[in-house]
Amino acid sequence: MKVDVLLGLQWGDEGKGKIVDVLTPKYDIIARFQGGPNAGHTLEFEGIKHVLHTIPSGIFHGNVINLVGNGVVIDPVIFQKELEKLEPFNIDVKNRLLISKKAHLILPTHRLLDAASEAAKGKNKIGSTLKGIGPTYMDKTGRNGLRVGDIFTPNFKEKYNALVEKHVGILSHHEGFEYDLKELEGPWFEGIETLKALTAVDSEHYLNQALKEGKKVLAEGAQGTMLDIDFGTYPFVTSSNTVTAGTCTGLGIAPTRIGKVIGIFKAYCTRVGSGPFPTELEDETGEAIRKEGREFGATTGRPRRCGWIDLPQMRYAIMVNGVTELSMMKADVLSIFNSIQVCTHYLIDGNKTEEFPFDVQDANIVPVYEELEGWNCDLTALENFDTAPQALKNYVTYLEEKLEVPITVVSVGPDRKQTLSNH
Numbered sequence: 001m002k003v004d005v006l007l008g009l010q011w012g013d014e015g016k017g018k019i020v021d022v023l024t025p026k027y028d029i030i031a032r033f034q035g036g037p038n039a040g041h042t043l044e045f046e047g048i049k050h051v052l053h054t055i056p057s058g059i060f061h062g063n064v065i066n067l068v069g070n071g072v073v074i075d076p077v078i079f080q081k082e083l084e085k086l087e088p089f090n091i092d093v094k095n096r097l098l099i100s101k102k103a104h105l106i107l108p109t110h111r112l113l114d115a116a117s118e119a120a121k122g123k124n125k126i127g128s129t130l131k132g133i134g135p136t137y138m139d140k141t142g143r144n145g146l147r148v149g150d151i152f153t154p155n156f157k158e159k160y161n162a163l164v165e166k167h168v169g170i171l172s173h174h175e176g177f178e179y180d181l182k183e184l185e186g187p188w189f190e191g192i193e194t195l196k197a198l199t200a201v202d203s204e205h206y207l208n209q210a211l212k213e214g215k216k217v218l219a220e221g222a223q224g225t226m227l228d229i230d231f232g233t234y235p236f237v238t239s240s241n242t243v244t245a246g247t248c249t250g251l252g253i254a255p256t257r258i259g260k261v262i263g264i265f266k267a268y269c270t271r272v273g274s275g276p277f278p279t280e281l282e283d284e285t286g287e288a289i290r291k292e293g294r295e296f297g298a299t300t301g302r303p304r305r306c307g308w309i310d311l312p313q314m315r316y317a318i319m320v321n322g323v324t325e326l327s328m329m330k331a332d333v334l335s336i337f338n339s340i341q342v343c344t345h346y347l348i349d350g351n352k353t354e355e356f357p358f359d360v361q362d363a364n365i366v367p368v369y370e371e372l373e374g375w376n377c378d379l380t381a382l383e384n385f386d387t388a389p390q391a392l393k394n395y396v397t398y399l400e401e402k403l404e405v406p407i408t409v410v411s412v413g414p415d416r417k418q419t420l421s422n423h
């Protein structure tokens with residue numbers, strides 16, 4: 001069997017949680033491969049909204065295994081809170097939630113280092129979610145990190161203390177940065193006990209064996225392609241590979257095992273945190289999208305920056321991920337407009353380009369738009385794409401032609417049911 005992948009093509013928050021939840025009945029295993037509690041994946045059904053940070057978005061379906069892969073970083077405190085929120089739903093987490101022994105741990109001092117680093121950057125700050133993601137991946141690649149498997153070893157506390165000592169040394173260089181580590185450590189060690197009671201596995205063996213047995217696996221991405229450490233708008237990115245290749249390293253899956261790659265995008269575009277965003281609308285149109293789309297971060301509550309869809313950016317993301325099909329989200333949000341703009345190319349210093357440039361931060365980019373007719377009617381009760389307004393069908397066909405990938409899902413509201421199949 002192959003592993004299908006679902007990942008974000010923009011700057012995150014495309015609606016990954018919702019679509020993973022919708023697709024879960026087709027799979028046996030849902031596996032997160034990177035990122036950590038910087039993610040906020042929302043799903044809605046039966047009138048209840050759930051936000052997951054580390055736990056895969058297949059957790060609400062019985063009989064499906066949810067696996068946190070080696071590429072993920074885990075904060076035991078946030079993980080414990082997520083588990084507590086699941087308690088009313090009687091989910092058998094001991095058997096249905098598996099955690100890779102190779103996943104790295106976010107220490108309280110990683111969170112402090114994140115905050116100190118952002119404060120030191122001043123106006124150049126990344127706009128990090130301050131969950132300790134960057135410092136934890138730094139310790140991973142710096143070969144200092146602590147992993148889930150370490151919590152079962154007798155000298156775990158010693159390893160912890162040695163790493164904390166290093167961190168305290170670094171923090172001492174940040175003048176005026178104050179913290180109370182003891183206060184943070186209590187809940188952290190409580191969270192470690194919770195993790196110990198769950199099921200830690202050699203996830204690469206587990207997954208490859210499952211594939212051999214014919215099990216179906218969906219890999220769930222976090223963040224989005226433009227936040228990828230290599231291909232995103234560096235340095236305003238996260239610290240992991242959010243692209244398809246991240247599935248291989250984050251789960252121990254060979255490239256030849258990758259099946260469908262489902263790229264998910266909003267019918268417009270958003271970004272939260274700092275960094276370049278060529279089609280950003282800093283005007284009343286952007287404000288209208290934010291209001292209609294309720295564009296506020298699921299993890300931090302920060303207002304998301306809003307703009308029109310950007311085809312050079314989308315083509316770039318489709319290219320690096322090898323996207324085979326697309327899911328278009330939040331079409332209902334654009335119902336407020338009589339006409340919709342699509343950025344077809346850029347002018348950089350007066351020269352036309354359809355490529356996403358290296359120096360996107362400093363380049364003098366002028367996005368050039370094509371205007372399309374809006375549908376200007378409520379889509380949220382639509383049950384079938386065939387009965388969608390012609391202007392929406394035209395928008396979908398236009399994007400399919402420009403992006404050369406079929407749009408197989410069109411989402412018209414946050415609920416599971418507000419999901420239309422196309423083709």
Ligand code: GDP
Nearest residue numbers: 013014015016017040041042330411412413414
């Ligand atoms: P993720 O990080 O990719 O899982 O996305 P988030 O959960 O951070 O943000 C997506 C937001 O849009 C959530 O509040 C979802 O409930 C909501 N959402 C998802 N699909 C749709 C849709 O088609 N229409 C509307 N109006 N909201 C949607």
Ligand code: IMO
Nearest residue numbers: 012013038039040127128129222223238272273
């Ligand atoms: P999901 O999975 C949107 C952004 C932050 C910041 C940058 C680096 O919900 O789509 P980090 O905390 O990783 O050091 O932050 O990346 N960011 C996200 N933006 N959605 C996310 O996740 C994000 N995770 C990180 O705002 O700009």
Ligand code: MG
Nearest residue numbers: 013040041298
């Ligand atoms: Mg999100």
